[in-house]
Amino acid sequence: MGSPVRMAALPCLSLILLFWSQGPGVRGQEFQFGPCQVEGVVLQELWEAFQAMKDIVQAQDSITGVQLLRKEVLQNASEAESCYLIHALLEFYLNTVFKNYRDKAVEFRILKSFSTLANNFIVIVSKLQPSEKEMFSISESAHRRFLLFQRAFKQLDREAAVTKAFGEVDILLTWMENFYQMGHGAREFPTPGNNRRSITGSGHGAGD
Ligand SMILES: *[C@@H]1O[C@H](CO)[C@@H](O)[C@H](O)[C@H]1NC(C)=O
Helix, strand or coil, rough: HHHHHHHHHHHHHHHHHHHHCCCCCCCCCEEEEEEEEEECCHHHHHHHHHHHHHHHHHHHHCCCCCCCCEEEHHCCCHHHHHHHHHHHHEEEEEEEEHHHHHHHHHHHCCCCHHHHHHHHHHHHHHHHCCHHHHHHCCCCCCCCHHHHHHHHHHHHHHHHHHHHHHCHHHHHHHHHHCCCCCCCEEECCCCCCCCCCCCCCCCCCCCC
16 A cells, blocks of 8 residues: 555655756856856856865966966956956866866866866856857957966966966956856846955965
8 A cells, every 4th residue: 555655756756856956046046247148057066176176276386476367357357248258268278278287187186176167167168159249249358358368378388377277267266256146136247346366466376
C-alpha cells in the first residue's frame, strides 16, 4: 500500500524541485550592460571562484606600480559603452589571459576555480548580443578604453602581463558588479567614482 503513495509523491517532488531551482533566488539576477542583457549568471559564483585563487595568483605578480585595468579603462564608462567594453575585455581574458594561464592553474592546483571562472566568462560573452547598430555607435569611445588596457598589457613581458591581468580579475568583477541586478525591484545603475576597489587606485599594484 505504501508503494503507490510513494510513486505518486515522485512527480510532486520533481515539480517542487523544478520550481525551487528556478525560484526568485536565481531568476531576476542579471547583468544589464547598457543594451546587452545577460541572464542566468550568478555573480557570487565568479567572486567565490576568484577568491579561492586570489592570494596565490596575486602573490605571483611582482610588478607593482602598474595597473592594467586602470581607471581610464573602466571608470565612468557609460552604460552604452559597457556592452562593447565587457565583450572586448572578456574575449581578451579568455583568448589571451586564461589561455596562457592554464598551465599555471594546473601547477598551483586551482584548476577547478579557474575553470568555473572561465566557463562563466564564456557564458557571458556568448549571451552578450547587442545589435550591430548599437555596437557601432558606441564602439569608438569604448574601443579607446579597451586599447588603453591592451597597450598596457603589451608593454609588459608576456608572462608578467598574463599574471598581472589574472590577478586583476577582482577589479574586473568589481566593475561588473555595477551592472548586476538582484531581482526586478532594485535596479542598480553604475555609480561612477565610488567603486570599492582599485578603479580608484587603492588596490594592489596601484600606481596612479
Ligand atoms: C570620472 O568622472 C568624474 C566626475 O565627472 C571625474 O572627476 C573623473 O576625472 C572621471 N574619471 C575619469 C577616469 O575620467
